[in-house]
Amino acid sequence: MQVIKDQYIFKFSKDNEPIAHATDGEVLRFLTRDCFNCQITSEEQTMETIDFEACNPATGPVFVENAEPGDVLAVDILDISVADHGVVATVKGFGVLSERGVNRTKILPVRDGYVHFNDIKFPAVPMIGVIGTASDEKTVISGFSFNGGGNMDSRKITKGTTVYFPVRVPGALLAMGDVHAAMGDGEVCETGVEINADILVRVRVIKHFKLNWPVTETDDVWFVNTNGVNCDVAIQRGYEEMLRLVSNAYGWDITDSTMYLSLQALVEANQAVLDPNETDDEGPVFRVGVPKLASKPRLIP
Numbered sequence: 001m002q003v004i005k006d007q008y009i010f011k012f013s014k015d016n017e018p019i020a021h022a023t024d025g026e027v028l029r030f031l032t033r034d035c036f037n038c039q040i041t042s043e044e045q046t047m048e049t050i051d052f053e054a055c056n057p058a059t060g061p062v063f064v065e066n067a068e069p070g071d072v073l074a075v076d077i078l079d080i081s082v083a084d085h086g087v088v089a090t091v092k093g094f095g096v097l098s099e100r101g102v103n104r105t106k107i108l109p110v111r112d113g114y115v116h117f118n119d120i121k122f123p124a125v126p127m128i129g130v131i132g133t134a135s136d137e138k139t140v141i142s143g144f145s146f147n148g149g150g151n152m153d154s155r156k157i158t159k160g161t162t163v164y165f166p167v168r169v170p171g172a173l174l175a176m177g178d179v180h181a182a183m184g185d186g187e188v189c190e191t192g193v194e195i196n197a198d199i200l201v202r203v204r205v206i207k208h209f210k211l212n213w214p215v216t217e218t219d220d221v222w223f224v225n226t227n228g229v230n231c232d233v234a235i236q237r238g239y240e241e242m243l244r245l246v247s248n249a250y251g252w253d254i255t256d257s258t259m260y261l262s263l264q265a266l267v268e269a270n271q272a273v274l275d276p277n278e279t280d281d282e283g284p285v286f287r288v289g290v291p292k293l294a295s296k297p298r299l300i301p
C-alpha cells in the first residue's frame with residue numbers, strides 16, 4: 001500500500017506538484033502532522049510563540065488518475081488512528097471567548113479511546129480537520145476553507161464516512177491533515193485536540209457529476225459543507241446546494257424541495273468562531289444535512 005507522508009502543502013493550489021499518483025479505487029495511507037506542525041511540545045509553550053505560517057500542514061497532494069474536471073472524487077475514510085496525546089490551546093484574538101481567559105496550552109493524553117481533560121474523560125472521535133482538492137481559479141491557504149474543502153473542521157469527517165469533492169483540476173490533487181481526537185461543534189477557541197494521525201482512505205472517481213461544494217455522507221445523513229464571509233452566507237450556500245441535490249435526485253421541483261428542507265434539514269456548525277472576516281475563505285463553515293432515505297435515490301450516485 002502507498003504511504004503518503006513527509007511532504008506537506010500549506011496552500012491548496014493547482015500548481016502544487018503531486019507527491020504520489022493513485023489509481024481509481026486505490027487504498028492509501030496518509031501520515032499527518034498536527035495543525036501546529038508539531039511546534040508545540042510542552043504546556044509552557046503558548047500559541048502566540050509559534051510560527052502561524054508553518055501551521056496546518058496537509059500531507060500530499062495526491063494525483064488521482066482518471067479524475068477530471070467535472071467529476072467527483074469520493075474519499076472513503078476507512079480508519080483514523082491518532083497519537084497518544086494531543087494539544088488544545090487558547091490565544092488572544094482566536095474565537096469569541098478569547099478575551100475571557102488567558103493564553104494557555106494543555107497537552108491531553110488520549111488513551112484507550114478517551115481524551116483525558118482535567119478530572120474527566122470523554123470519547124475520542126478522531127476527525128479530519130483539513131481535507132480538500134485544488135481549485136482551478138484560486139489558491140487557498142490550508143488554514144481556510146473554500147469550495148474544494150480545506151479547513152472544513154467537520155466533526156462528521158470520521159471513520160466510516162465518505163467525503164465527496166468536486167474535481168476542478170486534473171488528478172484532483174487531494175491532501176489532508178489537521179486531525180482532531182475530538183472537537184466540539186463550532187470549535188470556539190479555534191483548536192480541537194490537535195494530534196498527529198495515520199489515516200486510511202480509499203479514493204474513487206465518480207465520472208461526470210456536478211458538485212459545487214464538498215459533501216459528507218454518514219450512516220444516516222448527507223451533509224453539504226459550505227463556508228462564507230459570515231454565518232448567514234455560509235448557511236445560505238449550504239441550503240442552495242442541498243436544494244439542488246435534493247431536487248435533482250428526488251425529482252421534486254424547487255418549491256417542494258424547499259418545503260422538504262424546511263421540514264427535515266439539519267443545520268450544524270463545523271467551525272464558527274465568529275471573528276470579523278475580510279473574505280469568504282476566512283469565514284465560518286457550516287453543514288446542512290438531510291436524512292438518507294431508503295426509498296429515494298442517493299444524492300450522489
Ligand code: CA
Binds near residue numbers: 035
Ligand atoms: Ca482546523
Ligand code: ZN
Binds near residue numbers: 179191194
Ligand atoms: Zn486543528
